[in-house]
Amino acid sequence: MASVMGLLEERETAARVRVEELRAEADRVLAELGEAEAVLERRVIARGELAEALAAPGMVIEEPVVDPRDTTSKAPAAKGGAPVAGSIVPRRREGATAEALAPDYRRIVELLEAELHVGGAGLMAKELTARLGLELVPAKIEGVRSKAKRLVERDWLTLTPSGRFMPRASVPDAAS
Structure with a gap:
């Protein structure tokens, strides 16, 4: 019987050694996985x-440059200074309309x-991104948030303490 017990003990010892080896391997793989995930996260950020x-001046990245020889693209600008993608957001003045803004803004x-007219209480950046038909990924959401904050800085929008963006009340409408 001692030999059978000895065989079982040897097998148990071998199994323990194998478990320890696999645990060490798992720890190494998990550490490597953690490092790889950190690299991936940095690259995504x-x-x-x-x-x-790249999207800060305007949401349309594909067409930021206007060809000076193209007379069709210059016609609106010559007609009244219509904004183009990449133009600076002007400060809102009395009587100004959204037509003064670049298309994305x-x-x-x-x-x-439109949201305010249907009784909405403003929109969060993520909701804005979805309503604009953009992909709900952090880069797009933050791009929209950046644009909306720029509009807040230039008095086109207001930002509530809860982080909702709302249109600023129009001065001429309040007077009439």
């Missing part, structure tokens, strides 16, 4: 930051004005 930086203001 960097890509998001780059996309936001105008869409945000018009969307929020």
